[in-house]
Amino acid sequence: MAGGSDVAEAASLSCVQCGKPAHLQCPKCVELKLPREVKPGMRFREVGEVINRHASMSGFSVVKSYCGHGIGELFHCAPNIPHYARNKAVGVMKAGQTFTIEPMINAGVWRDRMWPDGWTAVTADGKRSAQFEHTLLVTETGVEVLTARLASSPSVFPWLNA
Template sequence: MSRAQQFQHFFKITKIRMDSISIKSAEDIAGMRIAGKLASEVLDYITPFVKPGVTTEELDRLCHEYMVNVQGTIPAPLNYCPPGYTPYPKAICTSVNDVICHGIPNAKALKNGDVVNLDITVIKDGYHGDTSRMFFIGEPSILARRLSQITYECLWIGIAKVKPGVHLGDIGHAIQQHAEKAGYSVVREFCGHGIGKVFHEAPQVMHYGKPGTMEKLEAGMIFTIEPMINAGKKEIKAMPDGWTIKTKDRSLSAQWEHTILVTETGFEVLTMSEGYPALPDFIKLA
């Protein structure tokens, strides 16, 4: 197995707590609601700063200060170190253009036409809130705008499937169908994940698959859905820094992410805030 094939969203899947799926208590759910909203509010805060000429390092600094000094939260990625990795050195992940995920903030200025995913995870009172959004720097290309929109739709198509009794494979299949119908590909090596007081836990939430396969959803489960969709082929390339993952063919990639609670009748999105982008027309939240 190649190194690229061993990557599984921030951790090597076989070495992190993936033995059983936890059903969250009412206390856990209340804590996760707070953490999720705070994570989304970091993205609300940083939005005006995401423009041509800013560096991802500066965006990281601003987010870090906001998290620590304003919210009283802890940036979960900072010094995060799964087995076999070096500690992640920044407070957020900034994935630009052909970077699929885990891009490390640096001193290179963003320029007109770039696209960037900002991935935020905060810890509040022990609970993790995890979310990401796509941002356009100046005026994006038609391709970049369409890829981001299709990926956003993939996220919400997956979310709309969530309710007790549904299989995780049903979610992945719906996402894969939408992406591939548009002519795009779904990254295979990375997935959504269970989350709570532990950053990454069971289950794995694949963004491709077959209906009726994998675990069946139960009320009280909390996990992320975070499709990574490439404009070109699905193959990936791991960079020498040990974290950054790019498209092998250098095509653009996009990602959107939410943390989801399975309720008795459907789902609750835990990572919403006042500044969140407009929902797709086919989604109606209670």
């Protein structure tokens, strides 16, 4: 990896199953579900299946306009990693590959729209949304979540520890 990793969290949704804020529930797609499945030979399109299934079970939709990406000599590079089901991502994971997943999980429809500033994305129906991002490294035996919060991580944002 050349120069860093990618991580983000934002929250304003609560899971319909457990009532926890979505930023606490949805990262489990990465930290609990994906590590069991990510390994050399997994198809990149399967990442979207896992995230979409988890979001749908919690009563949410997944924005289709944005995707995760590879991290290499360029910070944002191939492959593109869609976060939704029935996507057309190509390729299989290989040990040593690093990529992000950064789904936006919506309380309403999956559609979004862009504000005139060309940067701010909002839900098309005005309902709440949550976004998180992690950087994953495919290993010989599975995956390492390079940006996982550790027990020793500082408590900078109290709402992340709820």
